[in-house]
Amino acid sequence: MPAPLSIIIPALNAAADLPLCLESLMAGLEAGLIREVIVVDGGSTDATAQIAGSAGATPIESAPGRAKQLIAGAAAARGEWLLFLHADTVLSRDWPERAASHMGTRPGIAAAFTLKYRSDARAARWLEARANRRARWMGLPYGDQGLLISRQLYQEVGGFQDVALMEDVILVRALGKKRLVILDAEARTSAAKYERDGWRRRSWKNAVLLTRFLMGAKPEDLARAYR
Template sequence: MPAPISIIIPAYNAQANLPDCLASLMPGLEGGLIREVILVDGGSDDHTTKIAESTGANILIAPEKGRSAQLRHGADHARGDWLLFLHADTTLSPEWVERTSAHITERPNKAAAFTLAFRSDHPMAKTVARRANWRSRVLGLPYGDQGLLVSRTLYDQVGGFPDVPLMEDVELVRAIGKKRLSILSAEARTDASKYERDGWRKRSWHNASLITRYLLGASPEKLAKHYT
């Protein structure tokens, strides 16, 4: 029986973080959990695709710009019964294999995201992650930085990722619904460079403002103009 999971990684000029992302997947390959790793490139002009090729990943070129287009293109070509969407600047903690395997076996009708952590020693890192994890568990709104594990059946049932320039991850998990979403105790450890560049408080308020405006009805197209 083929391994169950297709890993789909949208990437653009990701050479700095991609090696660690791919290395964190090795336990899943060794454990027979991963059928394939698909990197969907958005037009990189660095060594992103060479790094992915060196690990045996399948390389696809997105037909159009934007992360949503990359995610949809990867899903369209994936062969696994389960899809794990993972950002190129995110690494998974070692226990992700055990937690993911248990989820597939015990909760086959639910999607799942991981617990967020930042790869940073800044004092605000744990505070911001704690707020994000509260939002994920209480509101059922994890972001793409936390990864998303979803069966092919459920993904197709809710229509997959929408064709929008921003909030594609939030729109998909809202379509899935809180009752069909679990948060796994394994960590998705994401890059913190945007927080360190902008300041932790400023970046946190910026992100909170965007999600609030989105939930109040602002269009992803309008919000994308204010996202950096």
């Protein structure tokens, strides 16, 4: 029987981060969970595709845009379960155990991982705590936390929508809080954007964008503000 899990990683000029991400998946290969790793390249000008191929992943090309890349990856995937993961996220060593337990017992429920930033800054701990509370209380994890979902459930809720921003929020809202849990394994994501822009400034900007979206703002308008 084929391994159950297809991992889908949208990437754009991710050569600096992708090796660590792919290395963290080795524990899943050793556990017999992973059928394939698909890296969806949105037009990189660096060595992203070559790194993916050299590591044994399947690189495919897509039009640029994270939503388009996620959709393309899901369409190419063959696993009964899908794990959508950002290229700058590294999973903790215990992720296969947590994922396997979830897949074996809760096929009708999706899961995300506990957020952790790869930074020693005190502000990183503050933002992690806030983000993880939001994920557990409201069913709104960050895209950085990954999304583990059965193919059947993914199709049932309509999959990712081809929008300029907030594709992850649209999908988890379609799931609803009762069909999403947070696993104890960590998604250790890059803190580069926060360290560049300032932790509080970046986090509040993201919060404003989310609030505007929940109040009805169009994703394409939010994307312009985000850039």
